[in-house]
Amino acid sequence: MLSKLKQAIIDGDEEAAKSFSEKISSEGMDPLEAINGAVIPAARAAGEKFEKGEFFVPNLLLSTDAMKAAINIFTAGMSEKSKEELGKEGTVVIATVEGDIHDIGKNIVALLLEVNGFQVHDLGRDVNSMDIVNRALDVKADIIALSSLMTTSMPSQQDVIDMLKAMKVRDRFLVMIGGGSVTEDWAEEIGADGYTETAEEAVRLAQALMKKGGTG
Numbered sequence: 528m529l530s531k532l533k534q535a536i537i538d539g540d541e542e543a544a545k546s547f548s549e550k551i552s553s554e555g556m557d558p559l560e561a562i563n564g565a566v567i568p569a570a571r572a573a574g575e576k577f578e579k580g581e582f583f584v585p586n587l588l589l590s591t592d593a594m595k596a597a598i599n600i601f602t603a604g605m606s607e608k609s610k611e612e613l614g615k616e617g618t619v620v621i622a623t624v625e626g627d628i629h630d631i632g633k634n635i636v637a638l639l640l641e642v643n644g645f646q647v648h649d650l651g652r653d654v655n656s657m658d659i660v661n662r663a664l665d666v667k668a669d670i671i672a673l674s675s676l677m678t679t680s681m682p683s684q685q686d687v688i689d690m691l692k693a694m695k696v697r698d699r700f701l702v703m704i705g706g707g708s709v710t711e712d713w714a715e716e717i718g719a720d721g722y723t724e725t726a727e728e729a730v731r732l733a734q735a736l737m738k739k740g741g742t743g
């Protein structure tokens with residue numbers, strides 16, 4: 528069933544994706560197992576097809592819709608369960624940085640953080656750096672998580688950190704960065720507190736950062 532869901536997402540068949548997701552949910556599979564087993568691999572496969580020239584933008588948009596529909600079905604069951612846990616682990620402000628509209632990976636990171644007990648303020652995509660800083664100050668975030676999929680938008684991750692420094696509030700926040708174009712070296716160069724390649728590792732990083740130096 529997971530492979531059928533994966534294929535439906537790659538094909539951009541939203542109705543089939545919904546029906547397989549509902550079936551998987553009703554059979555009682557752990558939603559995270561379903562997301563990791565079908566949705567994330569489908570996102571990767573669609574991305575690879577795009578890079579090889581087998582897929583065009585309309586294909587990707589259909590895949591994205593099918594992906595979002597599946598994630599909505601899996602998270603419907605999770606939200607009730609996680610409500611009482613919400614915020615226990617810490618507060619995160621997450622965004623795709625200015626100049627970048629890619630949000631599939633960021634949405635997965637936000638979702639996994641939330642189901643793992645973080646209170647997540649998802650500001651969306653192409654978000655102005657100052658807006659990110661202001662919201663982090665407003666909600667007294669512990670962590671600022673910044674996603675960037677393009678080399679052209681990576682400097683916006685640096686902007687956020689530079690603004691925190693200029694406002695003399697850098698030490699109030701833990702900053703983690705990620706997204707397709709980001710590397711460990713970049714994280715070091717701009718003075719981020721951490722980087723991971725996958726959403727699952729992002730949760731472990733957030734937990735580790737909170738243990739090391741939660742800002743309260």
Ligand code: B12
Nearest residue numbers: 574627628629630631632674677678704705706707725726
């Ligand atoms: C889907 C896609 C699109 C979709 C986006 C739909 C959406 N709502 O997101 C559409 C078609 C709209 C699109 C548009 C464009 N795209 Co595009 N797109 C992709 C594609 C194929 C897949 C990206 C994706 O979703 N991957 C799947 C997710 C799950 O992976 P992910 O984002 O990397 O996230 C994972 C990790 O990185 C991590 N993670 C993500 N965020 C964070 C944050 C933190 C804090 C942490 C710790 C971890 C973390 O966890 C996630 C899950 O494991 C990539 C190619 C690729 N293979 O990556 C190109 C790609 C990113 N796009 C690219 C480009 C150039 C564009 C356009 C400029 C194209 C154009 N000429 O118009 C526009 C962008 C306009 C803009 N201003 O942003 C280039 C970027 C090149 C570069 N390196 O700079 C790529 C690499 C394609 C290529 N090879 O040329 N794109």
